[in-house]
Amino acid sequence: ADTDKEHNIEGKDTEIMQILEKFAIERDLVYHQSEHLNIHQTLAIRLLQEGKAFICECVSQSRCKGTCETLNAEGYQSLKAQGNPFVIRLKQSSDAPEIDSVLIMRTDNTPTHTFASACDDMLSNIDTIIETEEQLNDMPLQRHIKAMLGYDEPTHCVALPTLSNSEDVSIQWLFEEGFIPDAILNYLLLLGNSHVPQEIFTLPEAIEWFNLDAVSRNDVRLDIEKLRLINREHLKMMDDKTLSKLFGFADADIGRLAKVYLDAFSTLKELDTKIKRIFAPKNFDNAWGESMRTLESIIMEAPAFDDFNALVQHITQTSTLTEEQLDTPLRLLLTGEETGPELWTIYPYIKSYLLEVAS
Template identity: 50%
Template sequence: MLRFAPSPTGDMHIGNLRVAIFNYMVAKQKDVNFIIRIEDTDKERNIEGKDTEILQILEKFALPHDSVSHQSENLHMHQTLAIRLIEEKKAFVCTCTPEQLEADREDAKKNRVAYRYSGRCSYVGAEELAKLKEDKIPFVIRIKTPDAAITNHDLIKGDIVTAPNEVDSFVILRADSTPTYNFACACDDMISGVSLIVRGEDHLSNTPKQKHIKQLLGYEQETEYAHLPIILNTEGKKMSKRDDASSVKWLFKQGFVPDAIANYLILLGNKAPTEIFTMPEALEWFKLEHISKSAAKFDIDKLRFINRMHLGMMDDKRLSSLFGFADTDIGKLAKIYLEEASTLNELEAKIKPIFIPKDFESEWGEQMRIMEKLIADAPMIDTFDEFKSYIMKESGLKGKNFFKPLRLLLTGAEHGPELSDIYPLIKSYLLEVAS
């Protein structure tokens, strides 16, 4: 069982999409379930509708899943398991005030040591709960520090050993009785039977805490982990929301297609037998163990190249539908312009002028008017050479006075691919084009 567990707190980051793709691919290779868990316990940061948006994006990338759940649905189970840990003396009730905790942090700072919980409340057990609730004294529940180091064998990073004091006595249930991220995450992975967790390396510090929780709850199933290196921006820093290209929505708006984005994210920091591929093809050779341990730099130019290749591979009729047509010829027309364009937006900027009213007020307007009338009255002409000869003969125009206005009339642009390549693909639209 593998899972993708996004939080509905903002636009999907390409790093999160990469995690989703890898989880799906490994689940497919292992022939096990792939589930989606929306981690919505941080109510203050949740944005309404983002959970639906996440699922829509996964659909665009053809990442089918076996089930969808919201973490908040398991609230009662989280609370029950936290109380059980208290009763088994594996966790304790903490009534430390924010002021006390801040003072402890300041002391640690002065002494130039990492902050660790003082242990002030570590003796407070389950018997104190009823009285604290009755007296309305705020409290949280903390798990006890592990007795020994926690070792995690990461499929990408190798063995990682975490000392007990680095895990510390962290909070598992907040004062409002909601679970913290690590506790809810560990409990839900146990409940679902998740056997392999693929996620970003920013979760490396969470893994020993979650393993500790599972151990104290007596969970015996072995869970494997793989932490993906971060993606860097052009400045060599971790990509953040300030980087436009970090947003999957932004990439869509720029005209990048899902197949190309997926191709690039699978290729990023990975060993691949070829640069251009589809996800089904990648399933034949993809291995988590082949991913580099080092961070990978995001290269928009590389993505543009891959996007151009995938647009060129797309079915002609399907490509035309992205511009409002259902015509194989328009798809072929678009591919001619791939010499000059790399995204759907750039292609549209080339194709749209062909089908909109032309500017007859330009310096070539008079010649264009002559040609417009001739085309309106002309019979259907199959080849460009025949069409060119007919218009040239009937108009009496030659040289620059012929070719320049003809290009403007047919394409709306002064430069571009050969008209002999364009004409066969637009001839059935000539009355619309030449107007």
């Protein structure tokens, strides 16, 4: 709707296309309303010629003051010659007396969003429109516009529930916070839908049972904690190698490593922080620094161990550290943190990177 300059957000169209791609939603056609500007203008002129619309000088009013409908062709030419601003409005119709002098073309010769949408839907023969209740409020006017243009094909409108507490939340924000498309889709399809066979599902599964008519029109609230739980389950279901690619790897072991942290965390953003700390250069400037240096030296010279307990045994035999004494410095050396999952659950997935990790 880029003809509505007041509300048009630069770059929003690109963002929407990128979001659709992330959800793997195919589109048949993409166009900007401005691409049909000449068609909108032609249709508005047609309504003028047919006496269904009129030139109006009341450009700053929501309705005509009541004197412009009598403006004849000579008066119209005079307005143009003098450069006086004017708009085009619909005339009141006996078929819809409540629709009176509605604006359809602005002073800059661009259409209103409602008029452009009605024209575009008519030209594309759109038969179903899915919006929130609020956004469907102007559908009676759009139907009236299409009827005045001679289009009488029915349009089925479906109202979706409105998120009542989503002022500061957008799909893009959810992505940035580490929620994945499958989980977001899963959560959104649950909203207002009482006919759901299971709480966790994929899009192909949902296509088998989803029914728009079963969705409640009542407002719903966004529950981030519920979304986090769903996101965690979808991350668990994700292919290990695919998951690793989201952290810059192509190794199933890194995907499995990330899943170890899903007992406590639930978003890509949180998991990415953990993975980065494991592979980041370690800080030896702390109370455990000396022990960490000792462990680093031992690990750099040690043979490769498949089993974590074998590595620990080698360290205790090579150093003066007991198992109890090496727990915290070894954890800091391998994960960059003093707390976290048991090291034996992490080791199988980092052993191939041990020389990189332990430094």
